[in-house]
Amino acid sequence: MPEAKPTTEVTTDALSTLRRALRQFAAERDWDQYHSPKNLAIALSVEAAELLEAFQWLTDDSSRSLSPDQIAKAKEEMADVFLYLIRLADKLDIDLVTAAEDKIALNALRYPRDKARGSNKKYTDL
Amino acid sequence: MPEAKPTTEVTTDALSTLRRALRQFAAERDWDQYHSPKNLAIALSVEAAELLEAFQWLTDDSSRSLSPDQIAKAKEEMADVFLYLIRLADKLDIDLVTAAEDKIALNALRYPRDKARGSNKKYTDL
Amino acid sequence: MPEAKPTTEVTTDALSTLRRALRQFAAERDWDQYHSPKNLAIALSVEAAELLEAFQWLTDDSSRSLSPDQIAKAKEEMADVFLYLIRLADKLDIDLVTAAEDKIALNALRYPRDKARGSNKKYTDL
Amino acid sequence: MPEAKPTTEVTTDALSTLRRALRQFAAERDWDQYHSPKNLAIALSVEAAELLEAFQWLTDDSSRSLSPDQIAKAKEEMADVFLYLIRLADKLDIDLVTAAEDKIALNALRYPRDKARGSNKKYTDL
Numbered sequence: 001m002p003e004a005k006p007t008t009e010v011t012t013d014a015l016s017t018l019r020r021a022l023r024q025f026a027a028e029r030d031w032d033q034y035h036s037p038k039n040l041a042i043a044l045s046v047e048a049a050e051l052l053e054a055f056q057w058l059t060d061d062s063s064r065s066l067s068p069d070q071i072a073k074a075k076e077e078m079a080d081v082f083l084y085l086i087r088l089a090d091k092l093d094i095d096l097v098t099a100a101e102d103k104i105a106l107n108a109l110r111y112p113r114d115k116a117r118g119s120n121k122k123y124t125d126l
Numbered sequence: 127m128p129e130a131k132p133t134t135e136v137t138t139d140a141l142s143t144l145r146r147a148l149r150q151f152a153a154e155r156d157w158d159q160y161h162s163p164k165n166l167a168i169a170l171s172v173e174a175a176e177l178l179e180a181f182q183w184l185t186d187d188s189s190r191s192l193s194p195d196q197i198a199k200a201k202e203e204m205a206d207v208f209l210y211l212i213r214l215a216d217k218l219d220i221d222l223v224t225a226a227e228d229k230i231a232l233n234a235l236r237y238p239r240d241k242a243r244g245s246n247k248k249y250t251d252l
Numbered sequence: 253m254p255e256a257k258p259t260t261e262v263t264t265d266a267l268s269t270l271r272r273a274l275r276q277f278a279a280e281r282d283w284d285q286y287h288s289p290k291n292l293a294i295a296l297s298v299e300a301a302e303l304l305e306a307f308q309w310l311t312d313d314s315s316r317s318l319s320p321d322q323i324a325k326a327k328e329e330m331a332d333v334f335l336y337l338i339r340l341a342d343k344l345d346i347d348l349v350t351a352a353e354d355k356i357a358l359n360a361l362r363y364p365r366d367k368a369r370g371s372n373k374k375y376t377d378l
Numbered sequence: 379m380p381e382a383k384p385t386t387e388v389t390t391d392a393l394s395t396l397r398r399a400l401r402q403f404a405a406e407r408d409w410d411q412y413h414s415p416k417n418l419a420i421a422l423s424v425e426a427a428e429l430l431e432a433f434q435w436l437t438d439d440s441s442r443s444l445s446p447d448q449i450a451k452a453k454e455e456m457a458d459v460f461l462y463l464i465r466l467a468d469k470l471d472i473d474l475v476t477a478a479e480d481k482i483a484l485n486a487l488r489y490p491r492d493k494a495r496g497s498n499k500k501y502t503d504l
Contacts, residue, residue: 014223015140021230029237030244034309037200038181038189041174042308044207045423048167048174049301055164056294057286057498059438063164066218074163075220078211079229081170082222085207092192094201096208097140103205104147111155118156120435160435168434171297175427182420183372183412186311246309266393266475273482281489282496289452290433290441293426296459300419300426307416315416318470326415327472330463331481333422334474337459344444346453348460349392355457356399363407370408 015086015096022087037091044084051077141212141222148213163217170210177203267338267348274339289343296336303329393464393474400465415469422462429455 026032054074055063066074089096110123119126152158180200181189192200215222236249245252278284306326307315318326341348362375371378404410432452433441444452467474488501497504 013139018223018226018230025230025233028239029242031242033244034246036186036189037192038184038186039309041178041181041189041200042304042420045171045174045178045427046301046305046308048171048207049298049423052167052171052294053298055167056298057291058164060162060164063162063167064217066163071218071220074167074214074218075225076229076232078215078220078222079225081174081207081211082226083229085204085211086226088200089204091190092197092200094197094204096204097144099201099205100144100208100212103202103209104144104151106202107151113154116155116157118159120160165435168294168430171301172427172431172434175297175424178420179424182424183417265391270475270478270482277482277485280491281494283494285496286498288438288441289444290436290438293430293433293441293452297423297426297430300423300459304419304423307419310416312414312416315414315419316469318415323470323472326419326466326470327477328481328484330467330472330474331477333426333459333463334478335481337456337463338478340452341456343442344449344452346449346456348456349396351453351457352396352460352464355454355461356396356403358454359403365406368407368409370411372412 018083018086019090022083023090026087035087035091037088040084040088040091044081044088047077047080047084051081053077144209144212145216148209149216152213161213161217163214166210166214166217170207170214173203173206173210177207270335270338271342274335275342278339287339287343289340292336292340292343296333296340299329299332299336303333396461396464397468400461401468404465413465413469415466418462418466418469422459422466425455425458425462429459 026035051074054070054077085096088094089099107123111126115126116123152161177200180196180203211222214220215225237252241252242249278287303326306322306329337348340346341351359375363378367378368375404413429452432448432455463474466472467477485501489504493504494501
């Protein structure tokens, strides 16, 4: 993949470095046997819920002004989500940046500025 | 933040670009009112579950050889997770790459190669 | 509600007892302020993920033969899911048993025996 | 199990009926092969997230006054959670009502009225 997309590789350098670090981490521990896409998707979902737990019972407003401890907790859980996302993308040979760019483009079509402004509706209800 | 960390800014260029695109997307639609950290964490968790749904009922083995349609579905849901993660990091002023690097370092301490090799146990049970 | 549905009340007695116990538990702690349906749905989702975590990294087969410790962990998380489900149903004035019966009837239509036999496909793909 | 606990059986009659209905539903479709505890926990978690999605972007207040359509959506997703919970409990031979009662008793110890009143803190932080 790096050979095929030299330009993207430059701009996504941090992601590539993390991807390689995770590959090595798993290889050194013989963990690829556990890292099926299904299991990685489970792990990602569990970490996303642990992130959500950091905001449980908070009001919207208090979630905008977290304490340093709350930020640290959120940061660690977000790192877990990010790492499993990178690992799963590696296993499925998906380029996360391209996927994200494609989704933003799709969302721009689904949520035209005029119709979506100030609305919290799903595009299917706009 | 960009001024303070010029070096990191270069290596996380793709993430910065996505972060700015999401800021603009929300601003143009007056969506910041909905994008409290709590709500973004909910959205991320919902998308993670939609990603997991793509693997529901599959065996581990079949999750390793997805059809093009299944890959496309997974790719879109992974993009959603990624975008909400970037957006939440922006709102909390968290650097995702640094957070990920810190977590890999912590995991290296929690899961020493010798003890963790071939094991699916949590570090608290190693 | 009890007055209006005496017959159901008898058959769902255990659920009614739990519902009342949870009402009292919250009232004694002045927790109704936190128990918005949104917050209860978050809590339920977080507990469901903690339940899922008990099965993370296990194979399908090993999930069928859990250790006593694993069963105890699953039991506690299932209780949490159940309690939040009952509490949310109470707040939304939804009868869980009727809801479940209705859904089984809908699933019987969506998944006819002949078409669904041995298949792991979603009804929209049958 | 019914023979061993005649008294509980009476009070949990609605749950027993649903459990039997789900057993039959799965047997008629040859679905027990998919219904490993792991897969059922995944399904439950996915449904919990679909329930949460019904409250996504709502304020706490608006989640307290849902429209009939929103109630119907929540009801269906709560039914899904409930059914998978009953099915998983059946597979793990767990009595949901006993599990719930035990957890309420544990919570009463973890959250003493005086210390927990009006607080949204986790028991580990009380």
